[in-house]
Amino acid sequence: MIAPQDDEETPLLQQPKQSMVKTPLPWDQFWIILVLQFSDSLVFETLSPFTPQLIRDIGVTGGDEFQVGYYVGILRSSYYVAQIVTILFWSQLSDRIGRKPLILTASFTIAIMMLSFGLSRTFIGLLASRLICGAFNGENGVVKNLLMDITDATNLPKAYGYMPIPWMSAAIIGPLAGGSLSRPADRFPNIFGQSELLKTYPYLLSCAVPAVCASIAWLLTYFCLKESVSTKAPLWELIKEWLSRRSHVKPSTSSSHALASSEEVPPQPLPLHAVLTPKVLIVAASNGTLILYGLTIRSILPIFYATPIGLGGLSLDPPRIGAIFATSAFVGGIFQVLFYDRLHDRFGAYVIYMTGLCSGIPAVILFPVINVLARAHGMGWPVWLAITIQLILLAVLEMCQAGIGLFIRASAPNRASIGAANGVIQLVGGVARIIGPVCGAAVFSYSMHEGRDAWLAYYFFMTMGFIAIGTAVFLPRDPRLWEEECR
Known part of the structure; x- marks a missing residue:
């Protein structure tokens, strides 16, 4: 067999181009991510059409029309501020206990908070619902982590190509549902005119749309989503680890020895620094x-x-x-x-x-x-x-x-x-x-x-x-x- 000869006249950096084989997009999991992104977008899009009128109805402005935008702005900003405060915590925690538990927790909480928003009769109640909803919607970053887990460098661009679909769908469905289903007893008296619940809480039906969607996302996550983090640890183990650090207790040497003796140690989540x-x-x-x-x-x-x-x-x-x-x-x-x-x-x-x-x-x-x-x-x-x-x-x-x-x-x-x-x-x-x-x-x-x-x-x-x-x-x-x- 003749060994390959180096051509001294060929530039060293010139390499033959190799066609990269693209990994198929894992649709069995990717479609769940699209549903989760749709649910996340719907939470915000549904409220936009009726929030100004809701502010007027609860009387927080005292009849001053110029303050309506001010209070609407507070509700909108509070959601994003709470999301910012928690997004790093959710993302780090998902590296340790897995993506699925956090997505389940967030979907359940968001569904409850959307119903709470529709049942609120005071601005404090509305603000508390948006703050909690925004805080748990820091899991939106967890969904992005999940997307990166199930893809690689060859199929991630294709996945991002599909990401506008849930946003566009929510941008169309959300305002239609939020606007047409608000004050249903007045708009559709033949159907909802006898409902005292919807007369008392005229925006509950609109808020129920994203709440139902979040509930469906919870069910799909629970039954269909596969955990993508292989190095996850039980939450109780993390709590004990944190308590041991607070007590200045050194970790057990037996577990360290077991890890050292293993031939291949999987990568572990790194501290923030x-x-x-x-x-x-x-x-x-x-x-x-x-x-x-x-x-x-x-x-x-x-x-x-x-x-x-x-x-x-x-x-x-x-x-x-x-x-x-x-x-x-x-x-x-x-x-x-x-x-x-x-x-x-x-x-x-x-x-x-x-x-x-x-x-x-x-x-x-x-x-x-x-x-x-x-x-x-x-x-x-x-x-x-x-x-x-x-x-x-x-x-x-x-x-x-x-x-x-x-x-x-x-x-x-x-x-x-x-x-x-x-x-x-x-x-x-x-x-x-x-x-x-x-x-x-x-x-x-x-x-x-x-x-x-x-x-x-x-x-x-x-x-x-x-x-x-x-x-x-x-x-x-x-x-x-x-x-x-x-x-």
Whole structure:
């Protein structure tokens, strides 16, 4: 047999391309994740149509219409604040006791809290329900951990391509259910007119929709979902370990000897300080700036559409604005389902991510361009063409959310610490979700005042874009490079 000869004229770094065999998507478990994501989105989407009227009905504003938005904002923010506070805890705990117990606990609690929201007659009751619901919805990060457990680098892009489906479904079903089923005794007197329960609690039926959905998600999780964490420990063992540490009791040497004598020890969840590696911090910074960048732009879209043309907007009425958003979400979601996996195979996660970030810059520049066109031609076809181009660019920006998931998975120090790494990254992203819309709306409103630079808001948004691009430069060109380093 002749040994292979090295060709000294061939560059050392040039390697023959090998076609990667893609692992089939595990649909027996993946469809449950889609149901869980739908249930999570429905919790929020269902409440949006009737919450302002609910605030008026309970009388907390004292008849002051200007305070309705203030109290609605408190309810909305409390949900996300509670979610941020608990998401790291849930993610770390899921690495130790498994994903399934936490998902079951969260689904049960969310179902109860949604019914509690519909039965609340005071603002304190509403606030408590949203706080508890948001705290247990920190398990949304656990579901993302579960997705990374059951996939690998070859089929995760395909899985992310399907993730818009539950969000789009909830965005359609939630508002319809929340709006049409609120005050059912008044809307459908022939069916619900005799129900004293629904007369006393006119929003209970609307809240029952996400509660039933969460209950169905609980049943599916209990009977169909397989635990994906192989190194899980019983919760009681973790409590005893914590008590032993508090008592300064050293662990038993027999268990340590047993582990040392084993030929192959599976990876164990790492403590938080060991999870905070440069890779995790890079992805956390990239994810945080991406969310801050995207939400600041998205937050001003309805304001820009509704602002009079003379003040820098488009003077559109709510039905037109709603139609634009619904069409944009539907088309963007379908595009990602059909093409994201193919684009990833052709260009890779990094190229898609950077392209998405760069697409936001011209999308921002189009804001004043659209207003100039509206001033010159009214709401004619040039304006609608420019709006369409802007929405396409923003849809490309939205695809970054799918790409960041690949980097999250690759940044984990080991397979047993995916939950903790994802928790840190989601924590930073959650903070960005709170401050992004506030900053975007505040800067835009400030720049629209007479005597101020109308471009101030656009300078701010473009600066956020360049910061997001700057942090993305430190991401690997291929997430698999980081995963191979941890093997």
